Amino acid sequence: MTLSIGLIVNPVAGVGGAVGLKGSDGADVQAVAFDRGAVARAAERSQRALSVIAQTHPDTTILTAAGDMGEASVLAEGLTPDVVYRPFGSVTSGADTTKAASALALAGVGLILFAGGDGTARDICGVDLAGAAVLGVPAGVKMYSACFAVSPVAAGAIASRWLTGERLPVSSREVLDVDEEQIRNGRVHAVLYGMLAMPVVPGRTQSRKSATSGSQLGAVRTAAAGAVARMEQGVTYVLGPGGTIDEIARLLEVDGTLLGADAVRDGDLVLADATERQLLELVGAGPSKVVLTVIGGQGFLLGRGNQQISAAVLREIGDDPLMVVATEEKLIDLGGRPLLVETGDPELDAMLAGYSEVVTGPRTTSLYPVDAPESEGTI
Amino acid sequence: MSLPIAPKLSLRRFHEARWDEPIVFELNTPGERGVLVSRPEPDLLSTVGDVVGALPSSLRRKTPAALPEMGQMRVLKHYLRLSQENLGADLNADIGQGTCTMKYSPKVNDALIRTPSLTELHPLQSEDTVQGILEIIWATEQMLAEISGMERVSLQTSGGSAAIWANIAMIRAYHEAAGQGEQRDEVITTIFSHPSNAATAKTAGYTVITLYPDADGYPDIEAFKAALSPRTAALMITNPEDTGIYNPRIAEFVDLAHSVGALAAYDQANANGILGVTRARDAGFDTCHFNLHKTFSTPHGSGGPGSGATAVSDKLVPFLPGPLVERDGDRFFLDSDRPMSIGKVAPFYGVVPNIVRAYAWMRSLGAEGLREAAEIAVLNNNYLMKRILEIPGASAPYATGRRRIEQVRYSWQELYEETGITSEEMGVRATDFGVHYWTSHHPFVVPQPFTLEPTESYSKEEIDEYVAIMTEVAREARETPDVVRTAPHNQTVHHIHHDDLDDPERWAPSWRAYQRKYFAGDDG
Numbered sequence A: 001m002t003l004s005i006g007l008i009v010n011p012v013a014g015v016g017g018a019v020g021l022k023g024s025d026g027a028d029v030q031a032v033a034f035d036r037g038a039v040a041r042a043a044e045r046s047q048r049a050l051s052v053i054a055q056t057h058p059d060t061t062i063l064t065a066a067g068d069m070g071e072a073s074v075l076a077e078g079l080t081p082d083v084v085y086r087p088f089g090s091v092t093s094g095a096d097t098t099k100a101a102s103a104l105a106l107a108g109v110g111l112i113l114f115a116g117g118d119g120t121a122r123d124i125c126g127v128d129l130a131g132a133a134v135l136g137v138p139a140g141v142k143m144y145s146a147c148f149a150v151s152p153v154a155a156g157a158i159a160s161r162w163l164t165g166e167r168l169p170v171s172s173r174e175v176l177d178v179d180e181e182q183i184r185n186g187r188v189h190a191v192l193y194g195m196l197a198m199p200v201v202p203g204r205t206q207s208r209k210s211a212t213s214g215s216q217l218g219a220v221r222t223a224a225a226g227a228v229a230r231m232e233q234g235v236t237y238v239l240g241p242g243g244t245i246d247e248i249a250r251l252l253e254v255d256g257t258l259l260g261a262d263a264v265r266d267g268d269l270v271l272a273d274a275t276e277r278q279l280l281e282l283v284g285a286g287p288s289k290v291v292l293t294v295i296g297g298q299g300f301l302l303g304r305g306n307q308q309i310s311a312a313v314l315r316e317i318g319d320d321p322l323m324v325v326a327t328e329e330k331l332i333d334l335g336g337r338p339l340l341v342e343t344g345d346p347e348l349d350a351m352l353a354g355y356s357e358v359v360t361g362p363r364t365t366s367l368y369p370v371d372a373p374e375s376e377g378t379i
Numbered sequence B: 001m002s003l004p005i006a007p008k009l010s011l012r013r014f015h016e017a018r019w020d021e022p023i024v025f026e027l028n029t030p031g032e033r034g035v036l037v038s039r040p041e042p043d044l045l046s047t048v049g050d051v052v053g054a055l056p057s058s059l060r061r062k063t064p065a066a067l068p069e070m071g072q073m074r075v076l077k078h079y080l081r082l083s084q085e086n087l088g089a090d091l092n093a094d095i096g097q098g099t100c101t102m103k104y105s106p107k108v109n110d111a112l113i114r115t116p117s118l119t120e121l122h123p124l125q126s127e128d129t130v131q132g133i134l135e136i137i138w139a140t141e142q143m144l145a146e147i148s149g150m151e152r153v154s155l156q157t158s159g160g161s162a163a164i165w166a167n168i169a170m171i172r173a174y175h176e177a178a179g180q181g182e183q184r185d186e187v188i189t190t191i192f193s194h195p196s197n198a199a200t201a202k203t204a205g206y207t208v209i210t211l212y213p214d215a216d217g218y219p220d221i222e223a224f225k226a227a228l229s230p231r232t233a234a235l236m237i238t239n240p241e242d243t244g245i246y247n248p249r250i251a252e253f254v255d256l257a258h259s260v261g262a263l264a265a266y267d268q269a270n271a272n273g274i275l276g277v278t279r280a281r282d283a284g285f286d287t288c289h290f291n292l293h294k295t296f297s298t299p300h301g302s303g304g305p306g307s308g309a310t311a312v313s314d315k316l317v318p319f320l321p322g323p324l325v326e327r328d329g330d331r332f333f334l335d336s337d338r339p340m341s342i343g344k345v346a347p348f349y350g351v352v353p354n355i356v357r358a359y360a361w362m363r364s365l366g367a368e369g370l371r372e373a374a375e376i377a378v379l380n381n382n383y384l385m386k387r388i389l390e391i392p393g394a395s396a397p398y399a400t401g402r403r404r405i406e407q408v409r410y411s412w413q414e415l416y417e418e419t420g421i422t423s424e425e426m427g428v429r430a431t432d433f434g435v436h437y438w439t440s441h442h443p444f445v446v447p448q449p450f451t452l453e454p455t456e457s458y459s460k461e462e463i464d465e466y467v468a469i470m471t472e473v474a475r476e477a478r479e480t481p482d483v484v485r486t487a488p489h490n491q492t493v494h495h496i497h498h499d500d501l502d503d504p505e506r507w508a509p510s511w512r513a514y515q516r517k518y519f520a521g522d523d524g
Helices: A027-035 A042-056 A071-076 A093-104 A117-125 A152-161 A180-184 A218-228 A241-251 A274-286 A310-318 A328-333 A348-353 B042-049 B073-086 B107-113 B131-148 B162-176 B195-203 B221-227 B250-259 B315-321 B354-390 B414-417 B423-433 B458-479 B480-486 B510-522
Strands: A004-008 A060-067 A080-085 A111-116 A135-137 A168-179 A190-199 A238-240 A261-265 A268-271 A287-292 A298-303 A322-325 A339-341 A352-359 A364-371 B151-156 B186-190 B209-212 B230-239 B261-270 B285-289 B308-312 B325-329 B331-335 B408-411 B449-452
Touching: A004 A042, A004 A071, A004 A093, A042 A071, A042 A111, A042 A135, A042 A152, A042 B480, A060 A071, A060 A093, A060 A339, A060 B261, A060 B331, A071 A080, A071 A328, A071 B315, A071 B423, A080 A093, A093 A111, A093 A117, A111 A117, A111 A152, A111 A287, A117 A135, A117 A152, A117 A190, A117 B042, A117 B107, A152 B414, A168 A241, A168 B315, A190 B186, A218 A241, A218 A322, A218 A352, A238 A241, A238 A274, A241 A287, A261 B480, A268 A274, A274 A310, A328 A364, A352 B221, A364 B221, A364 B449, B073 B458, B107 B354, B131 B308, B131 B325, B131 B331, B162 B230, B162 B261, B162 B308, B162 B315, B186 B221, B195 B230, B195 B261, B209 B423, B221 B250, B230 B250, B308 B315, B354 B449, B354 B458, B414 B458, B423 B449, B423 B458, B423 B480, B458 B480
Parallel strands: A004 A060, A004 A111, A060 A080, A111 A135, A135 A190, A238 A287, A287 A322, A298 A339, A322 A352, A339 A364, A364 B209, B186 B209, B186 B230, B230 B261, B261 B285
Antiparallel strands: A168 A190, A238 A261, A261 A268, A352 A364, B151 B308, B285 B308, B325 B331, B408 B449
């Protein structure tokens, strides 16, 4: 993997937030936002990330897109831009983000920094990145996705370590986005759009009192192995979307659908990329359980990116319908916030709320609180 | 007139020794010898015959050990140089090694254990000839039983994790003896308890359920209630946890465990803030353990063998590892006839030099002195916390605004978000001033963690100096972050990458592993 870094700035990311528009997707909304006096913050936030690189690697060339899409930020921090993509016209769109990501991948960058929000991440995750890792500089209004650094400067520091040649572990993170029009109408319908490979600075036990490999992938595999070890004969397991669940499919040697719901029974795939209707029929036919992981950065188990696993499906399964699987790191990243369920059925949500066993390995679980924001019966 | 020596700056201009010393194996010079052993006298030879030949072939080396060949003086210089390229409790304010309780180990106690009457002892000697050391083991046990409120204590284990293992092994034996071994297959612990609790329970065959803290930083009692069942074998918990927060509902946790027939094990590896203040048995615990090398002043494992103490209530006494030292009038003896014992967890009867050190330390302080040590440790910690929290960018997550016991797990998260400088980089830079800190146990629940524990040993001046260093490094993180990021600058080595330490294919904990992993291709 090459050490070179690419940058994409979504110039309009975040403009909708400060003026109460719940997002910034689409030219119409952006026009309204600017009318209301919104200031684009992506450029400034990308510069804060770049300022770290400028300090540690002042001679670095950053591959980027022309003008507001990156070149201006790179120049502002005294770094050298190498423009690999030029948008047509002065107003850029999501298509420009996609094309810029493609051009950066083609140019062979190892790490793509992007300043934006969920919409920007979504525009990038559909692109064949030829193995490049991606790191979000948080600059959007919505950030349900799990591919952002905690701050722009933190993103810059990770990029700086990347440039130094440090082999940072890469973790597969979910990209979620919601239809902003629906949020404005008071509903959230987040869709899982894909996964991005994000470099992470692993936690270390500095004194090495305990020998932990710190390998994120190892932890995901251990959690997945824990789920497989708990599977019982004759029970149908609906495998939800996400990287951890995909690892279960890999361990079972079935072709799982990364972004969809599959079903397995006794180690065999019985349904791939199922719809809600298919799932209803299947779970009605015999004992079943839904295997889920935490989707995105907000802690959602249900209601974000896995709507085919509906309230009706869960009700059909009956008592104790879930097996939750996640790495300890994923729970810790929630910073004490609970897991969330939002099935659209407040009564069911209340039943699922409380404490959930989270499988973290073959003989380890964590007991973690689950909250139901749409229900009265939350803890 | 100026002083003959310039006054010292407020921050010392530290520089570690840098000897660029090779690994001892690289100093190998064939033919050099440290000691020339004289040939045996001919009469002796003819009397004893072929000694080596008399050994069974399984005990004889096929090839000589691949030891470095070196003159005595070079050996001495080698180790003296390494000792200068070091930090440690006897050299710097070792406040940063939180959870490890780096207190002063009085040198007079080291003099005690070097007396020939101790060094010449052999563990297989007849009991009649070792009454003195048996009495010391017995008396140390009695003192620890009083400190914990427990019935009996075993001093056999040679480390804290080994003592935790002994605890879960006894709990397993207890449930098996009651015919509930198969039914009880789960152990509950908390994420801020020492990871050895989860690890030993897993090793003993249990499924481990980990609880997360509630919003106040206490173990979540509602989660605990949800986790308890007839399958629960034990609660294994540390208190105060690594956060330094004392769980005021600990007795309630123990009662809840007992209500489903489970036992409760108390990890007291670090009891330094509660000596003489609270007792494990008074909270209802069935077993607890101490690390003599933490609370009781003996040197740590990395500076000498550790030592654990396993204390139990009456119901677990039959299961204690053994043999146990018993008293019959004025006579002390070893009791190995204990059919329900989990057996030996270490050779012979414990790390005797550390038992003697701990015995001497407790006897020198007395009951009042032990409590005073705890009180000063808590005072030092809360003074340190106040000073650390004055540094912009530092915080102490959980239980905001409340006092802590003996240590605090702090966070540089605010500083990290602002500067991109990680806690690890901060800690490495601190070594340029002659101190260091430890971040956290796995996993990193507190983001960008650092864990400080001043103990009772350090003076206010030393704590102030430590705070001044942290303040300076935090200032550098904002104003000259590159200095921090590229640290250390005044150390034995410069900035290193950890990649080789994180990759099992590349880490080399021994010379043999280093040769195998890096040079195997060279000779074949």
